[in-house]
Amino acid sequence: MAMDLFGEAIDAHPPWLNPPTFLSNSFDPQHYISDLRSFVPLESLRWELKSHLSSLKVELIDLINRDYSDFVSLSTKLVDVEGSVVRMRAPLLEIKEMILGFREALQDSLLSLENRLDQRTQANRAREVLEILLDTFHVVSKVEKLIKELPSVPVDWSNGHMSIKKDSQLSNGINFQHGENGTNLRETQSMLLERIASEMNRLKFYITLAKDMPFIENMERRIQSASLLLDTSLGHCLGDALDHRDESAIYNCLRAYAAIDNTKSAEEIFRSTVVRPLIQKVIPSSSSGGMNEASEDELELDYKVIKRYIEDDCKFLLEISSKENSGLHVFSFLANSILKEVLFAIQKRKPGAFSSGRPTKFLKNYKSSLEFLTHLEGYCTSRSAVARFRAEDVYIEFMRQWNVGVYFKLRFQEIAGALDSALVVATLEPILNTPSDNTQGLILQQSLSLMQCLRSCWKDDILVVSCSDKFLRLTLQLLARYSNWLSTGLAARKTGDSGVSQGCEWAISASPDDLIYIVHDLNSLVIEVTGTYLGDVIELLKSCPKEVIDLVKASILEGGNSLKDALPPVINSIVDTLVVKSVEDLKHMKGITATYRMTNKPLPVRHSPYVTGVLRPLKVFVEGDRATNYLPSDTRDQLVHRAATEITDRYHELAADLVSVARRTESSLLKIRKGAQRRTGTSTDVSDNNVSDTDKICMQLFLDIQEYARNLSLLGVEAADIPAYRSLWQCVAPPDRQSKISY
Structure with a gap:
């Protein structure tokens, strides 16, 4: 590389x-x-x-290329491959046949084993059924045998003890050699019944397991007969034990009833044996002739006697059934024995007690009944027991008898109708003789009726605590009804139409002095509703949650604010009336123009007579006895300032219009005179000493507003503080007096 x-x-x-x-x-x-x-x-x-x-x-x-010889020789070494495959195939096929044969044998063995297991399971089931049937037969026989022993016991129910031979013994194994020790026969009888009941409970279990089988169906008559005999014997034993107050026997009988799950029978026996005779003494079938119908329907005294009977004659059984770890909590003697009998007696013998057509009597009986239920709940040993008592059908049925909805409707019509009757009168009605319950110092009968109705909603002899929400809504409706009465009347007074709504006639005919009563009553009502009245309502509902208390408080305060909001319209109405009366005297201002127009009168030196009458209605109103005694000082001052301001506004409007017309007229006359002078070629003064008619008119108005300001100061109002007066001063004052207001 x-x-x-x-x-x-x-x-x-x-x-x-x-x-x-x-x-x-x-x-x-x-x-x-x-x-x-x-x-x-x-x-x-x-x-x-x-x-x-x-x-x-x-x-x-x-x-x-490097390993080419090895690569080529690889194919030459693969010789007779097919022959090798044939030689290997024969043993493989033989092994396959052996495996298939073994699998078939194994499947046959498995099928045989499963069949035998199924047979064994069926045999076990049959054996179990047979054992159940045998046990059922033995239990039935045992129950019948034990029941036959019951009549063989020598009974002396007169004294509740047995008298038998020494060392005598029943075939069930219970030894009766306790006679010499004074053993109670009822206790022995109850013990035997308890044992029979436990066997019957066992029998029911077996029947449940082997139901619909011919053997059980064939024994059904024997089972029913035994069950009937047991119920009868238990009933007699429990009834006799209740008569003699044998606690041991009662305890055993109750355990027997609980074992066979037949609590209703025990409750009914207690009801018929003990409770019913007591209730019949209190609420007899026929009333005595000396009692009137109203007193016959009263339940308070009956409940007192019934509670005493329960304490004396029923408490012992309630204590037995409520013992801890006794297993007798399944009984509900309070509901299904005592309360059921009381309800039955009232329905049959005093049906009028449930009638809400007489609200006062209904409420008295209802509260007495609630107190009676509370007394019964006192026998419950725990909260869960109280909850079970309240969940009983009898308890629910008892509460359903009291139709508080109809009661509230009647009270609603009564309370709301009383206020409506007071508000539909055509005039305001001052109270001549103050009622004893008028602690707020109210003046008008309408206001007093509102307060009385508000108080009625929460009186002890009217209020139903379970309907507190409805009475709160009625309270707010009463406040709204009174506020609407005021607003509707004042609206009709402003428009002068008394036919707008019925009950508005009072506002048309009311004088400002009459409206003082409304202002006074509104202030008193606001103080009372948001103060003492609210405190009383909160005290009645103190057991409610804090959230509920807060909502009630906010609602009533809002209702009180609605009354406070009605104050300004009333004051406005008073002010409007006073202003209208005052403006009538201002109409005489127009005579000033006639006095000085086209005349040779000198400049005025004193105010016009009409000025003294402008503020006379306001002064008479403020200094009157009603305003002095019933209007708060701040309200009176507010009213005077508002009235003075509005009167001054009207004064300024009329005076400014008068001066404007005078100046326009003088300007027109001046043009006419100048035209005449040009035609005739003469020249004369417009007026004596160069003082025009407009100047005389303004001087008269200036003297008038000075006197008007002095009259305002007598009412405690500074004229210079009123913008309209300052404008009026600038309009009519001489040029050298414009800068400073003085009078």
Whole structure:
């Protein structure tokens, strides 16, 4: 190979082409090319690869030429290949036949084994069924035998003890040699029944496993007979134990009922044996003649007596059934015995107690019933027991009897109707004799009716806590109704149309002094609703979550703000009325023009008579007894400033218009006179001492606004602070008085 000056091969590959990497197992052509193409042109790469391929072919030929003799001799050594294949085929076929034969034998053995396993499984199943049937037969026989023992026990139910011979023993193994120790016969009877019940429970399990089998169907009559006898015996035993309050016997009987999953029967026996006679004493079938119909439907006294009976005659059983780890928690004597009987008695003998047509009586009975349920829940030993009690069908049915929705509708009509009746009157009605419940000092009957209705929503003898959301909505509706009454009336007053809506007549006929009552009542209502009233409502709902309390508080505060928002329109209405009355006297200003136009009167030296009457309506209003006693000082000052500003605005408009007309008229007359002078060739003064009629008019107006400013100062208003007065001063004041306002 040719070498260069430095001893390297001339045809050596460039540094970026590394042929050994092609032999790596992880070599990726795509990745290799993508890496090289960033700095090597594709043409150069292709040329180098072709060059490398050529060198590989040359190297391969060199290798073949070097070992050519071995390569040629390779084919000459392959002699008689087909014969070798034939010799190898015979033993391979023999092995194949042996394997097929072994496979068939193995499959036959496997099939035989599977058949035998199936037979064995069927035999095991048959044996299990047979064992179940035998066990069922033995249990049925045992139950029948034990039941037959029950009548053989000598019973003396008069004293609840047995009297038998010494060392006597039943065939079931229970020994009766306890007679001399005073063993209670009911306890022994209950123990035997409990054992029978456990066997019956076992029997039910076997029947479930072997159902629909002819053997079981043939024994069905015996099983039913045994079950009936057990139920009857258990009923008698439990009833007698309840009569004698035999706790041991009761406990055993209840365990027996729990074992056969027949809790309803035990609950019904307790209901009929103990609860029903007690309830019949409290709520008899026929009412006594001395009681009226209203008192007959009252439940409060009945509940008190029933609670005392429960404590004296039912508590012992409730304690037995609630013992820890007794397994008797499946019974619900509170619901299915006590509450069920109470509900039945009320429905049959006092159906009027559930009637919401008499709201007061209904609410009293409803609250008494809730308190009674709370008393019953006190016998529950845990929260889970309370939850189970409330989930009982009887409890749900009892609560369903109280139609609080209808009750709320009646209360809604009663409360909302009272406010509507007060708001539809044609005039505002001041309260002559202050009611005892008018703690807010309200003046109008309409406002007092609103406060009374608001209070009624949360009275103890009206409110139903479960309907608090509805009563809150009614509260907000009452506030909105009162605000709407005000806004609608003031709108009708502004337009002068009393036919806009019924109940707006009061606003048309109301004087500014009457509206003072509204301002006073609105201030009082806002203070009361957002203060004491809100606090009372929050106190009633203190048991609710904080989120609910916050929503209630925000809602009532918003209702109070709606009353506060009604204040500005009322004040505006007062101001508008006073301004209208004051502007009537300003109409006399037009007489100034007639007084000084085309006359020889001298300059005026005193104000016009009409000025004293301009602010008279405002002064009479402010100094009146109602404004003094019922308007807050800040509201009174605000009202005076607003009225003074608007009256001054009208004053400026009329005066500016009067001066403008006078000047235009004087300018026209001056032109006419000058034309006449040119025609006649004479010259005369426009007026005496060069004082024009317009100057006299402006001087009169100037004297008038000075007196007007003095009258404003008597009301506590600085005329110079009113922009319209400053403009008026600039309009009528002499040139030498323009810079400073003084009066």
